[in-house]
Amino acid sequence: MTVIITIDGIAASGKSSVASRVASKLKVPYISSGYLYRAVTYLVYVTQTDPADQDAIVAVLQTHPLTLIPRPEENEVWQGEENYTPFLHTTEVDLTVSEIAQHPKVRTWVTEQLKDLPPPFVAEGRDMGTAVFPHARHKFYLIASPRVRAQRRAKERPEDLESIQAALEMRDREDRVQSRPAEDAHVVETSDMTLEQVVEHILKGVYL
Ligand code: ADP
Ligand code: CDP
Secondary structure, eight states, rough: OOEEEEEETTTSSSSSHHHHHHHHHHHEEEHHHHHHHHHHHHHHHHHHHTTTTTTHHHHHHHHHOOOEOOOSOOOOEEEEEEEEGSSSSHHHHHHHHHHHHHHHHHHHHHHHHHHHHOSSSSEEHHHHHHHITTOOOOEEEEEOOOOHHHHHHHSSSSSSSHHHHHHHHHHHHHHHTOOOOOOOOOOEETTOOHHHHHHHHHHTTTTO
């Protein structure tokens, strides 16, 4: 089996939750590229690297290598002996991650970590179906209204709904370039769908 399924989409559209459930139904691993971008951002913060300096960021990635572990329930990222996973989904990381993800050298580094992984798997992020796995057999792109996405994320963050929505919309703008559907992706508008309905919808179109 050499099948790759990509699930891209905008912030808080349900990529990770959907990808992990689809992968578990198909009994294949799922891979979250967002975890790697978030881990690079956290590493930049702990090493006090300049977030605007992509050469410095790539240099720090050489001295502090990050490893993505595709656990079925939730991916993990480790830096040496330290598990970075609990520090990746914070408001602070949310605020800086798009700036760091815009650096071409950082994108090349993340792509290098992922592109030779052995299929089958489900990969989720922004550019899985375009830049990283353009040859994937099945491609999906999840969207939902800003309000619905903010309501979903509000269950996971301490801030109020309005500031969560404003932060999501700002990240939508900053991620615009690297976050667009592949021409052959199925766009799924999930605002009025439950998680289970999205998973079922995707599984209907997928064969390994
Ligand atoms: P992303 O990976 O795109 O940021 P997540 O998978 O983290 O999105 O989803 C954000 C939150 O929204 C999670 O709490 C998840 O359970 C919830 N969620 C995702 N999709 C749906 C849906 N279709 N209906 C209701 N809640 C959803
Ligand atoms: O879903 P959400 O945007 O909250 O988080 P994520 O998927 O973990 O991605 C975090 C950030 O990483 C995004 O806002 C993008 O800036 C970046 N990212 C990217 O540029 N390309 C990817 N393939 C995945 C994430």
